[in-house]
Amino acid sequence: MTQPVAETSPRSRSPIRRASPLVTMLTAALPLFALAGSDRQEPDRPGETGQPGGHIPSRMRAIVYTEYGPPDVLELRDVETPVLNDHQVLIKVRAAAANPLDWHYMRGTPYFMRVTGTGFLRPKDTRLGVDLAGQVEAVGRNVTRFKPGDEVFGTGGGAFARYARASEKKLALKPANITFEQAAAVPVAALSALQGLRDKGKLQPGQKVLINGASGGVGTFAVQIARVLGADVTGVCSTRNLEMVRSLGAHQVIDYTREDFTQSGQRYDLILDCVGNQPLLPFRRALNPGGICVIIGGGGPNDGRWLGPLPRMVRALLLARFASQRFVLLLAEIRQDDLTFLGDLMQSGQVTPVIDRSFPLSQVPDAIRYLEKGHARGKVIITPGPADDASPVSAGPAGTSANALGPGLVVLGLVALVVVPVAAALALDRRFRRRNPGKRPFRWGYYFSILSVIAGLALGVLLEPGVGASIVCGVVYAVLAWFFARRHHWAWITLTILSFNPVAWIVNAIYLWKRRAEDSGVMPAV
Secondary structure (H helix, E strand, C coil), X not given: CCCCCCXXXXXXXXXXXXXXXXXXXXXXXXXXXCCCHHHCCCCCCCCCCCCCCCCCCCEEEEEECCCCCCHHHCEEEEEECCCCCCCEEEEEEEEEEECHHHHHHHHCCCHHHHHHCCCCCCCCCCXXXXXXXXXXXXXXXXXXXXXXXXXXXXXXXCCCECEEEEEHHHEEECCCCCCHHHHHCCHHHXXXXXXXXXXXXXXXXXXXXXXXXCCCHHHHHHHHHHHHCCCEEEEEECHHHHHHHHHCCCCXXXXXXXXXXXXXXXXXXXXXXXXXXXXXXXXXXXXXXXXXXXXXXXXXXXXXXXXXXHHHHHHHHHHHHCCCCEEEECCCCCCHHHHHHHHHHHHCCCCCCCEEEEEEHHXXXXXXXHHHCCCCCCEEEEECCHHHHCXXXXXXXXXCCCCCHHHHHHHHHHHHHHHHHHHHHHHHHHHXXXXXXXXXXXXXXXXXXXXXXXXXXXXXXXXCCCHHHHHHHHHHHHHHHHHHHCCCHHHHHHHHHHCCCHHHHHHXXXXXXXXXXXXXXXXXXX
């Protein structure tokens, strides 16, 4: 519970306070991929309890990948059965679900994700899968909520395997009237729908909500949960899915191949965007004043390879600053009380998971390929079973050159953002000192000017206003950078503020203060 604070007028807030939401949004991209990060398979450590024994085999079949790339890098291998710590549960996986998170990890995209701990050139964690349902086989000594034999669902590390381990805080008892396949479909997708509608969207009974992508994994849950919350539900999907979405409880359905809901004249209190591949600006026309747009989807596997959802986050923030509507990004949390709530909804028949198709463990690459196409109706399920034990396993790392481009682009980006500006700044500073003997070095000023031009071009690309507008944006920053390098004080202030970087604000303020007296005379030549 946050404590109340005294309100300040917009004029009284400092520049750093005004920019803090942007800084928050820029850094929020890191937790996005931490959604399942704590559920990823951790290396076994000496001294852990719960060593498999008795009827639990010491080795098992699991999906492993040792390099980033397309689904071809996924292999079925014999690996050691996970070892538990005191707070973990060992689950015999009866079903798992594929999520976009899985192909993000598999491909190592967006590339900036690799610097957050997933591995720069190769994955640190070679196991895949988060959503699961199965039977408890063993528990750590401090686990109190579950016992061997319990049927559970939730999230765990390395779910594409015969056995997986999970924190007891991220599991709930499976309702007896649903299958393991249905239960495995729930965690990430249903939690995203629930928290997007109830927590971020503040949905109230009688309000109008539009679900964009109503036939997908999150969308099929969102339609049903919105009905439970008493909303008037409109679902957007393709022609072949209209009847299915209507059967889930949508009051109205829109065929996006024939109608653009942003042009229909209808307005909604809440839009849940489960697709993530459309411009946000038109959404304003479909929102009531004070309405909320909750962004869940992050596009397809080839969208935003560098920054992923970060551009949409920036655009959402900028739109929210100049509109009466709110644009917010959902970072779903795996909470046990929400899993239990969803279990109760399934137990009562108010929510029924929609399953498109199931694949055996040995066909996980095919499942991921199908999911990446973006046309799954509901969830794609993985069902480990005895048949997988007879499937041939891979003898070694899969050979592929599909990932060769990724690290190269990352290195190229680092060169463009660090090496080139530094080298150019040093060269310009050397020229400056030759022409202006006695003057202090200006390396930081030149470096900041060059980086600002790059940032201006990047901002134009992030906002997606078109090529012409992107060029204009870059030119504006270039002009400001030129006057900045000429030490015009107005350019210092303008460009510093437009950098949206509080660190640059502090450094440049000190720099400007130190140079003010020195530059009060004739402007030096550049």
